[in-house]
Amino acid sequence: MALSNSLRPSSTLLWDSVNKQSFTYTSTSYGYLTNGREASFFRTPAATVDVNSFVPSPSDSGFREQSPIPKLQDTAEGITHLRAALNGRDAMDRPSSKNNANRYHKQREAQLSSAMATNKTFSLSSLYPLRGSDLFALLRRDFDMASSLAEAACNVADILLNQMSSFTKLQHSTDPLVQLAGNCTPVCETSPTICNVRGKLPDDLVGAYVRNGPNATYMNPGEGFHLFDGDGMLHAVKMKDGKAVYCCRYVKTARFKQEEAAGRPLFPKLFGGSGEPFTFARTIILAVRVALGLVDISKGCGLSNTSVSFFRGQVLSMSEDDLPYIIQITESGDLVTVGQYHLPGIKYMCAHPKFNQITGEMFSFSFTPTKVLPFSVLRVSGDGLISAHIPVPLRDTPMLHDFAITGKYIVFADHQFMIRPFKCLWGGDMLVQNHDKTPGVGLLPRYSLPSDAAYKFQWLCTPACNCMHFLNAWDDGPDQVVVIATSTTSIEALTNVGGSKSTCSLMEIRLNTETGKATPRPICAGNFEFGTLNQKYLGKKSRYMYVTSGKFPDISAIVKLDLELGKNNASGRHTSVARETTVVAKRKFGDGCIGGEPFFVPQMRSEGNGKGKQDEDDGYILCYVHNMLTEVSELLVMDAQTRDLQIIASVVLPSRVPCGFHGWFISEEQLEQQYNRNSL
The missing domain is CATH 2.130.10 (Methylamine Dehydrogenase; Chain H)
Structure with missing residues (x-):
């Protein structure tokens, strides 16, 4: 099943001022920004972009063309653009919802503004529920892209569940905007890179220092997320002869590889889902995927992040x-x-x-x-x-x-x-x-x-x-x-x-x-x-x-x-x-x-x-x-x-x-x- 041209997601250029590099965000309205990588939820090839003059791909059927973002700044405008990128539509075109949903949206905006004050890169879930046209287009696209009817049914169930959970108020301890603030924001993988050394490394300090920690990758819109739910990422500095080489990589666990292949979260969040009303439904969807052979848990489903x-x-x-x-x-x-x-x-x-x-x-x-x-x-x-x-x-x-x-x-x-x-x-x-x-x-x-x-x-x-x-x-x-x-x-x-x-x-x-x-x-x-x-x-x-x-x-x-x-x-x-x-x-x-x-x-x-x-x-x-x-x-x-x-x-x-x-x-x-x- 192929992705129809009318449902092609639009691409936005963002600037990671911490890692000093640009990257492409491919909006899907369902998706999210993930680790500065190409963030198409279904691995759709992103448009070719230029740092100096970027024109997003035209889109229709509920997906609005976005404004270019040559650089993401810690400003109100930057927040507006980021919100637009995360939602795949004009940020000011908000869904007409009830008063309680509007109050919740304002609270989430305030949290995002606070997070922007201390962050330059983000990995956040969608901030708002989808509009009717977006939801219909997304359901149609997900059905088209599935390799089987069973997979399509599970994907559609995911989308409907995410639509409902998007109205749920998240606690401080499970809100990704809070949990991934400050220096807890995820980063990209870095290939081995020779580093500058201030001072002189001891001659007898020869080896590699490797530290583990969580680095968020995939999360559903509206789903609770805790820092402990991040996939394991190793940060290593190898030292010899006074020189140092740095590298960071994900631990390619069975869980990570399956979610990476699917381009979407497949497993409920163990800590972030604690106390959340939709966790049981996500567990049922996972059980159905396991029963249908779409997910394999025989090789473990841990994060290896400790x-x-x-x-x-x-x-x-x-x-x-x-x-x-x-x-x-x-x-x-x-x-x-x-x-x-x-x-x-x-x-x-x-x-x-x-x-x-x-x-x-x-x-x-x-x-x-x-x-x-x-x-x-x-x-x-x-x-x-x-x-x-x-x-x-x-x-x-x-x-x-x-x-x-x-x-x-x-x-x-x-x-x-x-x-x-x-x-x-x-x-x-x-x-x-x-x-x-x-x-x-x-x-x-x-x-x-x-x-x-x-x-x-x-x-x-x-x-x-x-x-x-x-x-x-x-x-x-x-x-x-x-x-x-x-x-x-x-x-x-x-x-x-x-x-x-x-x-x-x-x-x-x-x-x-x-x-x-x-x-x-x-x-x-x-x-x-x-x-x-x-x-x-x-x-x-x-x-x-x-x-x-x-x-x-x-x-x-x-x-x-x-x-x-x-x-x-x-x-x-x-x-x-x-x-x-x-x-x-x-x-x-x-x-x-x-x-x-x-x-x-x-x-x-x-x-x-x-x-x-x-x-x-x-x-x-x-x-x-x-x-x-x-x-x-x-x-x-x-x-x-x-x-x-x-x-x-x-x-x-x-x-x-x-x-x-x-x-x-x-x-x-x-x-x-x-x-x-x-x-x-």
Whole structure:
């Protein structure tokens, strides 16, 4: 079925002032602007355009010719033009609707104006419902373009559902105009590009720093969207001989490839759809597509947007809604998705595995909502074989995101934030907070057998400690376990990114396995979330932590903490209140700058250099920072031992790096391992 000429969409030239490039937007009235790519919803070839003189393609049958937009400015005119582009018609020709719809439209315009004040590029859904002529033309075109009657029926159902949902008022936590504001706005892929370096990169800093994060691609008009719903995008800087190469690529998941081939969203948004009245209908449409063979969910439908790890000579991109994806870092610095990392009988794996650098083992956990005991601990040998698969007897289904290991135990949090994966499918809230529940921490002996878990698992209550991220844990004597973790006061920190009033503090929790008593204390006053340490000390007693300061995504500084300074100097015992003296170094990014999670890279020392044992903090801190005022993104390389975390070098990146989550440094030796593995 071919697209008739009378329904040809019009094209508009837009200017991405952040990435300093022009791109074509192909309007469809159904569609949206997506990542600065050619945004025809059905992959219709865009018209040839010229930067200096652009004339849009003529259109009819409800699609009005648009005014040229040679440059998108932060002005009222720019907002008007953008609104026109997003709707495929004159922006002032609004649908005649009821008063409540008009009020909602004005509210959305105000949100767009606010977003325009801090953004230069956008990825937004359609702002208004379609007019009758537009809807008829779009239905006709979608029917013509489908390869089968079944596909056409599903596409038409999509359009009708989007028409109804366009009148729904979106919450702050699920409105794409809010969720994708500031430095959360998506970006285009960038091929390997040689970067300018300010200062001098250390000679021993050789490898690639890769960070993961969400980058929105496809969304339906009127559908709720949360930052966590973005497709995974990797940002990598490969460094060697004082030179740096930057590249960013989508993780080509099974879900991403199917939506890219279809040119439209096929899967409901897990977080954005939470609490939305039309989520159940979108789930039904997906189920019909699966039943008709139009969508394949057998290979997973995760986003792979959370973290990066390295295991058995392979770089892994991870999120807990799927299996890891294997990423190849080429010699040129490009990022290539190889495929899934398969584990027999496992469909999901957490995004924060832990590694034993001596044995080569990987510890992780899996969540399978259809099982009686949905959480299972995984122990994978250095040969890649599952040596243990142990169900964890949790009291209910908390949203487990991270865990910790010591020499003797695996440590889990049983917090108040509950996950309801099936409830969200019919419009309920996927994440809820049970205020009546007392949070706790669970200990499972590290080398337990599956038959032992039921009676060897020990629970200890930790009031007011909702631990989401674990920085480290270690054994302290025969009956003491020390846990360093972040604690969040409210589930708003997860569901309302950028608008949450909740705080996140760094806690030390001392667990007495003999008495069953837990003693939590704040390590330092402040709002901390993401953190790192010298990975050589994972599962062992460590002294230094490097954490972010400020509420995500507005991270304003990196702070170095000395845990030893949290002790009472006179008695040697730990104090029960937070002490500012634990802060021994701090790097503020400056006005208009937004940073990300830090990562510690130990300094590489050659033998015979005349130095003794290497200090725990002898190394570098890597961190992406974007300056919203100058529109420049950089990778900062800081000296971890200096009082102000002195910047040794700065890699100036060719495009913006949006806010993201977790990263990993792949050493030169590890890069060689993956090259050798891929050549076999």
